[in-house]
Amino acid sequence: MFKKAPCLFGSAVVLGLLLAAAGILLLIGIPIDGIVNRQVIGQDFLGYTRDENGTEHPNKMTESWLKPPYAMQLNIWMFNVTNVDGILKRHEKPNLKEIGPFVFNEIQEKVYHRFASNDTRVFYKNKKLYFFNQTASCATCHLDLKVTIPNIVFQKLVDAAEMTIFGIRVKFAIESVLKMVTEAPYITVKVSEALFDGYEDPTIDLVCKNKILSFLCESNSLQRRVGFFYGQNGTTDGSWEVDTGVPSPFKIGHLYTWNNLTEMPEGTWDTRYARMINGTDGQLFSPMLKREERLTIFVPAICRSIQMEYSKDVSVSGVPSWRYVPPADLYDPARPENQAFCNKAGVPRYFENKTIQLENCLPAGLIDLSRCQSGSPRVYLSNPHFYNSPMEVWHAVSGLSVPSPANDLTFVDLEPTAGVPTQAKRIMQINVGMVKGSLSITENTTNVIVPVLWMNETADFDQGTRDQLIAIFNAKHYSFIGGVTSLSLGLISWLAVFVVIIIYSRQTDEEEYSRLVLEEEEPQAPESEDSTLTI
Template sequence: MLSTKMKVALWVGGILGLLLLAAGLTALFYAPKLINDQVVQKDVIGYDTLPNGTRVLNDMTKKWLHPPYEMILHIYMYSVHNEAAFLNGTEKIRLSQKGPYAFVEDQEKIYHNFSSGEDRIFYRNRHRYFFSQEHSCRDCFLDDRVTVPNIPFQKLIDFAETGFATRIAIEALLIAEGRETPFVTIKVGEALFEGYEDPLISKLCNNPVLSWICTTAKIPKRIGFFFGQNDTIDGEYEVGTGKNGPSELGKMFSWNGSPSLPQSWWESPAARSINGTDGQLFPPLLKKDVVLPLFASQACRSVKLAYADDSEYQGVNSWRYSTPSSMYDPAQPDNHIFCHENSTVQYFDDHKVQLPGCLPAGMLDLSKCQPGEPRVYLSQAHFYMSPKEVWSAVSGLDAPAPERDLTYVDMEPTSGVVIYAKRVMQVNVGMKKGNLNVLKNTAGNVIVPVFWVNETASVDPETRNQLANELQAAKHYAFIGGVSSLTVGALLFIGVVLVVLLDLALGNRDEEETAPLVAQNGEGGQENEGASVNSQEE
């Protein structure tokens, strides 16, 4: 039998084991919920109220207004090296690559205004780019010269097809100007942010007979792939602050005062709809099976991000999201609505490579949302996710490689905070053969890469420490503590139960062993008692 002290110890051990079990279950199931609730409460664009009643912007809003991320834009330029051979029809376009030409990027909301209920906020985002020799290649300078397709020349090709008289006039202008070429050699800085004035187009626009072409085509005086995008804003955004719930944090409600994109950009209302977030804010408590739509003003449309894999960046566990390959397939109904069926040039006769009225897979058409509607197309770098025929139509390109060419975003899943983003894209120009004499010997229409971009954004150290040392550490310690409490509690409780069961078993065994002895002693006494009586009688 157990002593009184042992029984008390068992009672204490049993209760302690149950308490540890309860604490472990709480740490494993309730603590994460408590942490998630705190994150949701803090993930709001808005104000904090100080003890004296003063309202000030909360820390999240301050960082959102001027993101402290390290943002660098790396640009790799392509230059055409066999212009004459291409025009003679003896060679396909041969390119060489040089770069990166690096720019440090700074973003700042220069205007913001809350709605009356503070559930939405209007803002304008200013982008500034500063050339960085430190992050560029050693011999990369903005004065370097490159030969690229001349976008305004493509407009001349289009107008030459409108009538015989127009064609003859354009041909005469080309001969008089001595610039019978669809290419232009300019500085890298001019091709990107500075822009350039094309002498031929200037001559055309100043010609009293042909100036109508410039007016009709809306050809700007200066041409540049990023011209007008430095130290400028990209429209006015109206997004949710998260006050009405985490699902509305960063949700787009309008852009430039409209809930949809201009009708001239896309033919389908579905294509013009603005879906998802603004790309800078994402709702907390991400789920792997939920696709994240976002509006990309540079792409003139909404795009999608889907969970790809677990990842880790600077000690922060994250989920990696990337654009699904299906988004680049024009045969998909959701993507076909972004085709310009009445104006897209046919570059490949094989319908497996290019559907009529659509660009080849892996490409986004920006022509309708640019001044003058130039044939400018976005793709992933090195035509990643495009048919090999697109990549092999020119020479000098590196082969596509997913580890280099994939666009992705790493997000901390509880808070929805972007800790690292990598956007890789390629800017291409569609060159049409047309009916001008200068192009009569070329092989046909071709899509020519001009440059590709690797843009990265890295989380600031303060935010990284908050995510790694506070949020994820709290969940980690809650998990470790919960498992430890469950383990110790279970072992302690099981130990008490085993001791009690063992004691009961030993007690029963002692009773079983004692019972026969008692019975035998009882029977022997009766016999002895009878023998004593008989002895007395005798």
Template sequence: MLPKKVWKWLHWASLLFGILLIVLGVVILSVAPHIIHEQIDEEAYLGRYPNGTYHKTVLKWISPKYEMFLQIWTFSVANAKQVMQFGDKPLVIEHGPYTFIEKQNKSWFQFIRNDTRILYRNDRTYFFSQKDSCKSCLLGDKVTVPNILFQKLVDILIDPSTSTITRFALETLIGVSSETAYITVNVSDLLFDGYKDPLVQKICGKPIISDICKKFGVPDRIGLFYGQNGTDDGVYEVNTGLEGIHSIGKVYSWNNMTGTLPKKYWYGDQARMINGSDGQLFTPNLSPSDQIQVFSGKICRSVCFEHNTDIELEGIPAYRFSPCTSMNDPLVQRTQGFCNPKSPVYFKNESVQPVGCAPISLMDVSSCMPSSPRIYISQPHFLDAPKEIHDAIQKLAPPTENDRMFVDIEPSSGAPIRANSVSQVNVGLLNGNLSFLKNMSNAIVPLLWLNETAMLDADTHDQLMTLVTAKRIYRIVSSLFLGFGVLLLLVFSIGIVANKYKTRNNEETDTLVENEQVQDPEEQAYGPIES
């Protein structure tokens, strides 16, 4: 058995060593994150080294190595004649995916304001990939879709400024055509090549009507991505993060429009604001309570994202952000100025389509599109939309959680590790009070849905794994220190209690012995007294 002095020394050593371990654990928890964040700050900004060469983050930003695909599913209306003649609900056949490999490149960029901001153009080029598409998917496939060009003629007909003579001439010319509200085109023409409508060409070629077609912006050719392959969506001005990493990616201007967009866009000042990031760079140290604003030139607005769930991708923990639920709130959208007060009525139920607004969960982007066609963006298969919107289309697949847009972000670095930009493009069809379309109801018909996917490359994955490993190591070490420290303090406490208990027992034993040794004074003097 160890001597009493040794036990006493070990007893106090457990106290001191326990306190030391706890202090070290707290210091590691406090200091290590700052060291990691400082390292991120030193490497994450867009800038140049003193010798003038570009920072490695810039090189990655110029030509992202992320794996990017654009997948497209088309909706072909199988009963177009019945829809126009008898007012049947559109019956759609979904086909896809038609898969395109996407390449992005900053074709031009320029540092300004002492390298604190950068102007750039981001080119996107798409290459059709047959092997990544469905086996029967060919760009020459025929699809019957809402005729956007025809709807421009409808705009002329329903406009109050159109004269009676012009309206009569238009209706007569349209009436003798066999192709009106719907048109059959190749998939390639629908997407990138664009298509011409013989009827529109014929009508807008008339001397009297040609000026009216120009006034209403009737294009000669139209396609969903017509003229966009190998091009950009404008010049962005963003923060480089040089003066503070928490501002990296912040958008200041787009196409020389600073702060806000002109009044031709949207219907309120807040809706026109250019705010948030550009969707390529996010601020570090995100928390689940954060909301993210992303400005997109494609739709001329900022989109709100909020935390949906926590995920792990290839060993990297991340937060998943999805569009904010407020984007489906018509009161919020009207207050912010995203509701078109002249929106056509497609659903008479105000719980489905509030007055002076698009149907719930649909985004009216007509003010952003060239020639202002009635284009509505939703999530695929009308996810989160009222049931009536989905049921207005026959054979449309039910929505699932796979139809939800999201971006997965590693929170410490702010690096996006996966993005699924899913959306559905819908066309608003009006009958224009045309006699031969009197049975066709105004409707919102899906044209296609797409999924633009980006996955982190191997190099970025390895860098993020280094960060994740460093975070795990300091958390494990600090937890061990804190755990052993608390254990030693517990041992010390137990020792204190045991020592007090032992001392108390010894005192009680000594008292008992003393009591047994104390006898009656008469017994001590004369011996035991006999009765």
């Protein structure tokens, strides 16, 4: 048997080497990753496929893109101002009572799409519909519930009273109008009116009929119907032109134009850099994500692009995903690149401490939407409960919950190989800047930023998408198991050869030792008696 040992040892060594090499390759994912990645890249585009009859049909990605199967929901919490008299007469800060959630089921679909430039680009419009879900809402939440909120129209009158041209006449006219209404700085409306339906402020009719103030209506400074999401139910958010992923899947979703614009109008932000329309549309992401690379997303609601950065690994219904969140300093005016999102024309001063509020800027964590919205209302966007803003902003009102990243942070979870969203949560708070001005009704107030509502818009992937992503995960998981098994068998083969060699060597040494001992113990033949010494 041992005569054949060198051949057996050589075969075992070669087998072990092959198993170990295969195990290492499987562990680092080269064979499986290559196959999986090629399959993902080959399917990661918007377009059509042909059946056996030559008829074109949207591929699976395009079908999901046209009518996203995700479960989407919009949750809204209203802030009811409970102490209007105290604010106007006793210098009290606004006291807020949070009511909600008011839950709306959300459906999205592409109502228009057109491929262009040899199918490398697609134009589309995305329609959103919201349906109130009474069952999922809080027990006392119904759309007829009345809440007291800051009056945006009144703030336009405060600004008009500060006009230098004919200022006295305008101010006198405004004071006269305000004596004819029961509500002014704050107004009580139904939740449905504050959100999607909009409401008509009785002050507007009086202003428009006043000869001195009618210019406010003629210049569209005052909106006839006011609602924080008025006109956004059953409508689109503009026309998008994005890359289809052909020929390069790594460019899928890249945004070329929005409403045929490559940058926002000049008056939106103070520099061209800030007005750039870039990144993606927030619906399509490149495959083969890298943790160190940030995601750039254009958001029409705030007229700018934002960035998201990798935060941590998470598991969503068993699918390994990467969580991306906005950088903590995204809305920090102390950063030079954020200065352009301030307003060189001036911003009301809410805090005298310039470390809290820089000149012509809002405090950190807030973004001014006044130049982004029709009529330029003094509306500011922030994280809920002023998360990532100075605590002085939070202390300026009472009744707010303590901010926390678990409840108040926007995120999107992506499966990194396919770049497919597995879960998303868009959270924001809408606030109104209340300025004292020079009107008599506000003489006991101070400038303050008052929250109106905060919202949590969620999207969770469907079972079909989960099954596809699980298949990707399983391929790589089984590759890992196979790699461990193969590498282990290879090492065991080498170990077995090593053990056999040691045993064989010991046996050979013992046999050689025994032979030598036997040779030493063998008796010598006696010399002859008549032998003589010859010289």
